[in-house]
Amino acid sequence: MKRPEKDAGPTTGAMSTEGTTGGDPQALADLGWRTFFTAQIADETEAELIPVRVMAVNRNGLLVSGAAVETTVPPYLSIEGSETAQATVGDWLLVDPDTMRPERLLSRLSLFKRWAPGKGRMVQLIAANIDTLFVVTSCNLDFNVARLERYLAVAREADVTPVIVLTKADLVDDVAPFVETAAKLMPGLEVEVLDARDPESARRLLPWCSHGRTVAFVGSSGVGKSTLINSLIGSERAATRGIRENDDKGQHTTTRRELYRLSSGGWLLDTPGMRELQLTNVKEGLGRVFAEITDLAKSCRFTDCQHGDEPDCAVRAAIAAGEMDAERLERWRKLVAEEAENSESLSMARQRPARRSTARPPRIREDTDED
Structure with a gap:
């Protein structure tokens, strides 16, 4: 087992909240506050603000917690002199201690997002400042290699450590093929x-x-995420339901994104099951997941080789030699094409003149219900 790097964790002591009046430094460190966030405190005015972390996304706003602070704030921050920003679960905000009004959304260590389902051409925020992504799947019909590769690409683009978690091993005679x-x-x-x-x-x-x-x-509904969360936190806080016998599909149980405190001192985020995970702006993540294709492509005769009928294609040669699975290449092609199309569409949408409106921006959405 590869353990997380020790220097990637939260800081404790005065340095963790130096320049703020947010209260007990240890309390903030318990929530995951780090020197990365401390370094973003810009001036004496901001030093008077209180750091809070978004613990849950509700229909009526964001539940936030800090040192001796717990309240609900709007998900959109309309700040004079800056673009309207949207916060999601796991984010850190600076709030006014008198009004509890959010003043700034701090830069993130990581951000998970996806191309939102439907026709709205929007990006859906999932979670911020995550250290490890557990990709949960079960040893039944839910086990889908293409879906797992999508999750891995999103995780690597965010520079977050992914771990595959296989559940329901009792449903198969041999779990080894799934692990392999x-x-x-x-x-x-x-x-x-x-x-x-x-x-x-x-x-x-x-x-x-x-x-x-x-x-x-993350993972499809019915794979045991909520049951696993209950096992880790030692209570029945996450609702659980069975799967449909006809197709091994889960019945939705989680309806919002929320952080749960663990006895180990860490924080656990549960998310609603997602039926669709469209990729956007994860080109580097795809390169890291499909590293063998990226590396072999450097030896192709043509720099723009599509690994089809071109002569001297190192990727096709590896497939012919039995060193690579042809289906892996086809899945890579599909994901690269999808990512490029979605990223271009999003870029074009952002270049359109913005409407003059005080309403929240239409291009970014945070769904609290399952899609």
């Missing part, structure tokens, strides 16, 4: 097999859940 297939999806990828219903089995994930660190769970 998952481990091959990306160099150095960690794969854990556990029983989501067993707290002792779930404890295998605790090395990634140490003090102040934040982990997120």
Whole structure:
């Protein structure tokens, strides 16, 4: 098991909140505050503001917590002299101690987002400042290599450590093929097999859940995310329901994004199951997940080789030699084309003249319900 780097965690002591009047430095460190955020305190005026973290996304606003502070604030920050910004779960905000009005959204260590489903041409924010992404799938019909590659690309683009978590191993005679297939999806990828219903089995994930660190769970509904969360937090806070027998599809249980405190001192984010994960602005992430294709492409005769009928294609040669799966190449092609199309569409949408309106911006959306 590859443990998280120690220097990537939260800081403690006065340095963690130097320049703020946010209260107990240890309390902020417990929430995941780090020197990365401290360095963003711009001047003496901002030093008087209180840092708070977004703990949950509700229909009526964002539930935020800080040192001796817990309140609900609007999800959109209309700040004079800057563009309207939107916060999501895991974000850090600076709020006025008198009015509790959010004044600034701090830059993020990481941000998960996706191309929102439907025809709105928008980006949907999922979570911010996540350290590890647990990609949960079960050993039944839900196990889908193409879907796992999508999650991995999103994680690597955000520079977040992904871990594949296989559940419901009792449904198959041999779990080894599932482990082997998952481990091959990306160099150095960690794969854990556990029983989501067993707290002792779930404890295998605790090395990634140490003090102040934040982990997120993603995956289709019905794979055991909520059950696993309940095992880790030791209570029935996350609702659970069964799967449909005819197709192994889960029934939606989680309806909002929320951070749960773990006994290990870390934070756990649950998200609604997502039926669709369209990619946008994850070109580098795709390159890191499909590193073998990216590396081989450097040896192709043509720099713009599409790995089809071109002569001296190193990628096709590797497939012919049995060193690479042809289906892997086809999945890569599909994801690259999808990412390029969505990224171009989003760029064009952002270049259109903005409407004069005081309403919240239409291009970015945070859904609290499952799509």
